[in-house]
Amino acid sequence: MAAIDAPTGLRTAVAGRLGRREGGLVEAAPERTVRWLVRRFWPYARPYRRALAGSLLLVALAPALEAARLWLFKLVVDDVLVPADFGPFVWLAVAYVGLTLAAGLVGFLDEVVSGWAGERFLLGLRTDLFGRLLRGSLSSLERRRLGDTLQRLTGDVDAIEAFVLSGWATAVAYVVELLVFGGLLFLLDWRLALVSLVVAPAFGLLARSFSRRIREASRERRRQGGSLAAAAEERLANALLVQAYAGEERETRRFHGEGIACLQAQLRAIRIRAGFPAAVELVELAGGLTVIALGTYELSRGRLSLGSLLVFLAYLAQLYGPVRGLSRLAATVHAAAAAGERVAELLDERPAVADAPDARRLDRVDGLVELDGVTYTYPGADAPALRDVSLRVEPGRTLAIVGPSGAGKSTVLRLLLRLADPDAGVVRLDGEDARGIELASLRSHLAVVLQETLLFDGTVREAIAYGRPDATDEEIRAAARLADADGFATALPGGYETRVGQRGRSLSGGQRQRLAIARAFLRDAPVLLLDEPTAGLDNASAAHVLGPLRRLRAGRTTILVTHDLDAARDADAIAVVEGGRIVERGTHAELAAAGGAYARLLAARGAAA
Ligand code: ADP
DSSP states (O other): OHHHHHHHOOOTTOOTTHHHHHHHHHTTTTTTHHHHHHHHHHHGGGGGGHHHHHHHHHHHHHHHEEEEEHHHHOOOOOOOOTOOOOOOOHHHHHHHHHHHHHHHHHHHHHHHHHHHHHHHHHHHHHHHHHHHHHSSSSHHHSSOOOOHHHHHHIIIIHHHIIIIIIHHHHHHHHHHHHHHHHHHHHHOOOHHHHHHTTTTTHHHHHHHOOOOOOOHHHHHHHHHHHHHHHHHHHHHHHHHHHHHHHHHHHHHHHHHHHHHHHHHHHHHHHHHHHHHHHHHHHOOOOOHHHHHHHHHHHHHHHSSHHHHHHHHHHHHHHHHHHHHHHHHHHHHHHHHHHHHHHHHHHHHHHOOOOOTOOOOOOOOOOOOOEEEEEEEOTOSSSSSSSEEEEEOOOOOOOOEEEOSSSSHHHHHHHHHHSSOOSSSSEEEEEEEGGGOOOHHHHHHHHEEEEESSOOEEEESHHGGGOTTTTTHHHHHHHHHHHHTTTHHHHTTGGGGGOOGGGGGTOOOOHHHHHHHHHHHHHHHHEEEEETTTTOOOOOHHHHHHHHHHHHTTTEEEOOOOOOOHHHHHHHHHHEEETTTTTEEEEHHHHHHTTTSSHHHHEEEEEEOO
16 A cells, blocks of 8 residues: 555655645735634634544544554565565554554544534534624614625635634644654654755745635635625525516526626636645655655665665655645635635624613503604615604504605614614603613513514414413414404414414415414503504405504504505504605694695595595
């Protein structure tokens, strides 16, 4: 075996000092980046440091076993083959088998232990990132391309693991191999070992230029990967639109186009990486030939045995793997740095709202809701979505907010839910500034029914219990009855245990809305936020929803956002919003008579009808 490897050894003549040189290659990545990467993500690895230390030990053991195996080969040549003496063969064979078994066991344990730590690290980092994304700023989550975010959550996290855990272990393994085999070369014949260092400076230059070039390519590759995932996600999520407009071919072509950019970035990195070993081999060959020349001379002077020269070449061959490996590792480092940047960007994002240090819990509220001089601009938007808006809804009363779309109606609800804080002005619940109330406590007093009810793939029962997972079956059924949902729920094939399908697709829009109302009943919060709860429903379905909604509103402070003037009609007060301002307020009768914005909306609707 080693004899067969020996010719490769020619190319590996650069011997032990490569360890440091190639270590330098890793550091030649901008120092800040690598150090930053490790510092940034080490906390996720810390819990598994014992396993990591164990795996490093195993990793260091492997080259020692390998070196011993090769040494046996020298003994076979010098003590068995050259003297043609069968005597020592048996114990050499036994030792060989023993070492092979030991190496196998070490390899197995290392794989298992480092795999365990790596997978744990991945899960921990990924879960933390996911939790932060969910808790983070809603508008920035909405602004990002979902596919790209998913890519960061999956592929980029993997790339970080590949360096922060696996990468380090591999690097240590390589360095140990270089030290062990390099050291042995010196032990065998220091003159030959010195000669094999002749080519080291050429190596240094090669490594430098490689490292510089692979860095940019890696960053570009990760960026393009995210953008490809985003393109796929957007097209697949809107497959209905694509098919309805026969856009399959076009979108596939467009996807292909996006893929081309990704492919080019990938190919560039591949070219850089593929060119490196060839250059490395040339340099090594030069060193190797020098070694052979000098080795032959030493052999002829009797200063070296044939077995020693062969094992020298075999050890050189062993250096070849780590040298290549370290160059690959440089690519891993840069990929990890690029991925780390992308993941850290998400991890470091501040939530738009957070509990103030002195935030208070509100245990019971009457449901007095106020906005006082509120102005709010979405991050990145040019103009405010709300300007100087003031509202006051007494406990148990209903305020309808009407106006054209884009006027800022839903933004009022977002501020009440405290998905964002106003830039100016105050939102109050029972007279308390919402910013001074613990978020969880604030939201526990609110129930929402949105325009399109979102359901996760789960059972009807789980959909209703979403806001109160500890609710009993009795309570769930009672809520469903109040929401007129009990009838259709019991009629489903599996009753309350029927799965609703992804996003509740197996239910009609009206049924989903009634489940949302049941959910709000179960939550039993004093303040109710309704965002176009009947939009998108046909008249019959809407009629089925209006009854339960009216029951739900009874006794709760309700803010109803709608462009359906019929739904707004029986509210205690109506506010008309246009361009982020409240332009008019009063009851239906007052506003209809006033001849202002509301009357114009009424007239426009009449004309349309
Ligand atoms: P309405 O509910 O009356 O249709 P919205 O409150 O949804 O209006 O929106 C008010 C304004 O804010 C619109 O100009 C809209 O484009 C803008 N807007 C809404 N949501 C966002 C967002 N997440 N990021 C940036 N601008 C937004």
